[in-house]
Amino acid sequence: MDQELNQLIYKAKRGDQQAFAALVRKYQGSVFRQAYAMVGDRMEAEDIAQDAFVKAFYAIKKLDNEYAFTSWLSRIVSNACYDHLKKASRRKNVPLLDHERKASRESPIERSQTRMTIRQALQKLSPDHREIIILRDVQGYTYNEIADILNIPVGTVKSRISIARRTLKEELTRGEESD
Amino acid sequence: MKKVTDHVEELLSAYIDHELTEEEAHRVRDHIKTCESCRETLYSLQHVRDQLHDAYEKVEVPASLEQAVMASIAVLERKTGVANGFGIWLAGVISLIVMGATAALMAPILIAIAKFLYKLAGIGIKIWQTVPIVVGAIPYFTVILYGATIILIIVSVGLLLRLRFTGSYDRRELL
Ligand SMILES: [Zn+2]
Numbered sequence: 094m095d096q097e098l099n100q101l102i103y104k105a106k107r108g109d110q111q112a113f114a115a116l117v118r119k120y121q122g123s124v125f126r127q128a129y130a131m132v133g134d135r136m137e138a139e140d141i142a143q144d145a146f147v148k149a150f151y152a153i154k155k156l157d158n159e160y161a162f163t164s165w166l167s168r169i170v171s172n173a174c175y176d177h178l179k180k181a182s183r184r185k186n187v188p189l190l191d192h193e194r195k196a197s198r199e200s201p202i203e204r205s206q207t208r209m210t211i212r213q214a215l216q217k218l219s220p221d222h223r224e225i226i227i228l229r230d231v232q233g234y235t236y237n238e239i240a241d242i243l244n245i246p247v248g249t250v251k252s253r254i255s256i257a258r259r260t261l262k263e264e265l266t267r268g269e270e271s272d
Numbered sequence: 273m274k275k276v277t278d279h280v281e282e283l284l285s286a287y288i289d290h291e292l293t294e295e296e297a298h299r300v301r302d303h304i305k306t307c308e309s310c311r312e313t314l315y316s317l318q319h320v321r322d323q324l325h326d327a328y329e330k331v332e333v334p335a336s337l338e339q340a341v342m343a344s345i346a347v348l349e350r351k352t353g354v355a356n357g358f359g360i361w362l363a364g365v366i367s368l369i370v371m372g373a374t375a376a377l378m379a380p381i382l383i384a385i386a387k388f389l390y391k392l393a394g395i396g397i398k399i400w401q402t403v404p405i406v407v408g409a410i411p412y413f414t415v416i417l418y419g420a421t422i423i424l425i426i427v428s429v430g431l432l433l434r435l436r437f438t439g440s441y442d443r444r445e446l447l
Pocket residue numbers: 278279280281303307308309310311
C-alpha cells in the first residue's frame with residue numbers, strides 16, 4: 094500500500110475534507126463502475142456512488158484496517174446498491190417485467206439490436222449473482238476478498254460465480270439463436 | 273471413452289479465475305486435452321468473462337461526481353455545526369434564566385440577612401461605646417461582658433437559623 098494513500102486515509106479519518114476529496118478522485122471510477130454495472134443506469138449509478146461516498150466519509154472514522162480500504166469501499170457500494178434496489182422496488186409497487194425494465198433503461202440504439210449485449214444479459218441475473226460477478230470480473234477481486242466483502246464462505250463465492258457465468262453464457266447464446 | 277462423471281464443468285469457472293488447487297487445475301488441464309465439450313465450455317466462459325470486463329472497463333465517470341459528493345458532505349457538516357452552535361446557545365440561555373430566577377427568589381432573603389447584620393453591627397457598636405464608662409464603675413464587668421457577648425452570639429445564631437428556615441419555607445411557597 095503506497096504511502097500517499099495511507100496518508101490520505103489517515104487524514105480522512107480525522108475529518109479532513111480535502112484528503113477525502115482526493116480519495117473520491119482516486120476511487121470514483123471504481124465506485125461508479127460497480128454501481129453502474131449493478132443498476133444499468135447512469136443517473137441512478139451516480140446517485141448510488143454519491144450516497145456511498147458520503148456514507149464512507151462518516152464511516153471511515155471506524156475503519157480499523159487501512160489496508161482493506163478498497164474492499165471496505167466496495168462493501169459500502171454494494172450495500173448502497175441494495176438499498177437503492179429495495180427503494181426502487183417499493184416505489185414501483187408492481188415490479189416491472191424484465192423486458193419492460195430493459196426497454197425503459199436502454200437508449201434507442203441499444204434497443205434496436207436484436208442480439209443481447211453483455212450489459213443486458215447482466216441485468217437479467219438475480220441481484221446476488223450480478224453483484225458477485227461484478228466484484229470478480231469488473232472489479233477484479235479474488236475469491237477470498239469477495240468472501241470478505243460479502244461476508245460469505247469462499248465455497249459460496251466459488252459456486253455463485255460459476256452459476257452467474259453460466260447463466261450469462263446461456264442468456265447470450267439465447268440472443269444469438271434468435272438473431 | 274470417458275464417463276460422464278469425469279467431466280470438469282463444475283471446475284471451469286474457478287479454473288479461469290486461478291482459484292483451484294494445483295490438483296484440481298491439473299485435472300482440468302488433463303481433461304480438456306481430450307474432451308471437446310468441456311473445452312468449448314471453457315472457451316465460452318472465458319469469452320463471457322472477457323466481454324464483461326471490457327464492457328465496463330472504459331465507463332466514463334460523471335464529471336460532477338466529486339463535486340456533488342463534497343457539496344453534500346459540506347451541507348451535512350454545516351448542519352451538524354449549526355446544531356452544535358444552537359445547542360451551546362440554548363444551554364447559555366437556559367442557565368441565564370435559571371440564575372436569574374434563583375437570584376429573584378433569593379433577593380428577599382438576602383435583603384433580610386443584610387438588614388439583620390446591619391442591626392447586629394449597630395448593637396455591637398453601642399455596647400463597644402459604653403464599655404470604658406461601665407468598666408470603670410462596675411467591678412468584674414469584663415467577666416459579665418464576656419458572658420453577655422456569648423449569650424448574644426448564641427441568640428444571633430438562633431435567629432439566623434430561624435431566618436434561614438423561614439426563607440426556604442417562603443421559597444417553597446413561591447414555587
Ligand atoms: Zn468433459
